[in-house]
């Protein structure tokens with residue numbers, strides 16, 4: 032089985048791109064499954080089911096979806112292998128700009144859209160910087176110049192990635208993407224011994240864990256203070 | 264080693280590395296007299312973890328960026344003289360019957376055929392420089408040879424620029440700032456003169472003129488389109504321009520196409536509009552996924568084109584008169 036991790040900010044078009052890409056992959060006679068990691072809510076599983084794709088979803092609740100991803104991906108891979116998939120795609124909501132679900136030796140795709148503004152590539156951390164493939168969506172809504180400027184910003188934070196433009200509505204570019212997602216030579220039987228590309232911060236703050244009361248004495252764990260400047 | 268020299272020495276040697284540093288969270292002016300190595304040593308481990316700073320990864324990306332930029336700058340303007348399409352097959356699997364189709368620089372080709380027949384797929388084959396590895400089985404040659412890999416995977420050198428359906432900009436910038444930003448991303452040195460030229464050409468294409476201080480989001484549909492076309496013709500490095508089903512653009516279509524080809528581009532446009540279809544030197548007729556025929560625009564058709572253009576002008580003026588609130592009494 033091949034595994035691909037797809038990640039990206041909310042609503043950039045991850046599901047649309049994955050669905051269009053799977054159409055091309057299925058044409059090659061391959062069996063594909065999907066797992067969606069999100070935080071509080073997602074309807075993506077319904078979209079995948081409608082397209083006849085086997086899907087599981089996991090909601091991280093109070094945790095960042097990427098933390099939840101690492102603690103579950105091993106079981107998910109076992110599930111995929113048991114179901115005889117040729118390709119298992121994980122879709123994760125990239126809600127936290129600090130974390131990323133990428134694993135060394137596993138194809139990593141970051142999806143971002145042309146609408147997010149040219150300052151965005153610089154703000155996104157390892158999720159963009161250490162991806163193998165960066166998919167840029169919603170090119171239909173902007174001009175050629177805006178696409179070129181945006182792509183050059185992406186290139187300046189991740190010069191090693193292959194950058195592809197895919198339209199999530201028409202599927203333009205999705206065939207091309209599909210050729211990069213599956214290789215006969217790749218085989219995983221388990222994730223044992225594999226490592227994350229980037230460490231995730233181990234500490235959580237008390238508010239991540241459900242604290243609601245405000246005040247110094249309730250703050251535990253990962254606490255940092257804002258610098259508001261010196262009073263004159 | 265690149266992380267041992269001071270940041271200001273690094274920038275003297277590779278001025279373009281400034282973009283990399285800025286976009287990767289290093290203030291090039293703030294820490295100029297430090298080397299990157301010392302800069303990373305000066306950041307404490309907590310901040311490194313929180314900001315996800317990995318010096319090794321940073322330096323390896325910087326090295327990659329520099330080597331790509333050097334080869335980009337060192338290249339003489341890569342010239343594409345011709346584009347050749349070798350036949351694949353129809354949706355039925357039957358082979359396409361043309362032997363090969365070569366399109367030269369400065370040529371305009373239109374692509375016609377019913378919805379779903381495969382016009383966009385043909386444009387997709389060209390964009391991806393197909394090597395018998397797309398659903399149509401076609402192969403694309405550049406200058407008669409198998410295309411270089413860079414046309415597929417490089418982000419700064421795309422074979423194809425595309426004029427989008429959309430007529431609006433999303434960035435919140437003035438025309439001048441917008442063009443500067445694009446010129447900067449292309450590492451253009453004579454920025455001012457290029458911007459001047461684009462503005463002049465755009466104003467020739469648009470009905471109503473605009474200045475470089477106009478915010479791009481307040482341009483009219485026709486003005487936006489004119490600016491997009493002039494910018495793509497002059498600033499985009501891609502030698503091939505694809506236009507997928509753009510109808511009534513609200514600009515001088517003939518002038519727009521002429522501008523594109525005068526800048527040495529190859530233009531392919533999929534269209535249902537008879538005026539655009541006949542403006543091509545040749546037109547490709549697509550049927551059921553395959554290239555059915557290739558027709559050279561005849562003299563007779565050029566005459567017909569002028570007649571359709573007259574009719575089109577008439578319809579435009581009727582539209583204008585209705586908009587102004589007139590009551591029509593004759594055509």
Ligand SMILES: Nc1nc2c(ncn2[C@@H]2O[C@H](COP(=O)(O)OP(=O)(O)OP(=O)(O)O)[C@@H](O)[C@H]2O)c(=O)[nH]1
Nearest residue numbers: 040041042043044045046047168169170198199200
């Ligand atoms: N115009 C345009 N719209 C797009 C494109 N790709 C996706 N969309 C639209 O963007 C919206 C969000 O798309 P999704 O595929 O659900 O995005 P997502 O990243 O999976 O979203 P989450 O999983 O909820 O984070 C939908 O309305 C899509 O139709 C595109 O290329 N162009």
Ligand SMILES: Nc1ncnc2c1ncn2[C@@H]1O[C@H](COP(=O)(O)OP(=O)(O)O)[C@@H](O)[C@H]1O
Nearest residue numbers: 352353354378379380381382383384398399552
């Ligand atoms: N020769 C072909 N073989 C297989 N599929 C094809 C072929 N040509 C086109 N298609 C597919 O047919 C569908 C419609 O084609 P498209 O290019 O979108 O049509 P158009 O732009 O003319 O409306 C697409 O999914 C495309 O990939």
Ligand SMILES: [Mg+2]
Nearest residue numbers: 045046075122
């Ligand atoms: Mg989704």
Ligand SMILES: [Mg+2]
Nearest residue numbers: 382383507508
């Ligand atoms: Mg089409």
Ligand SMILES: [Zn+2]
Nearest residue numbers: 095097127130
């Ligand atoms: Zn996180």
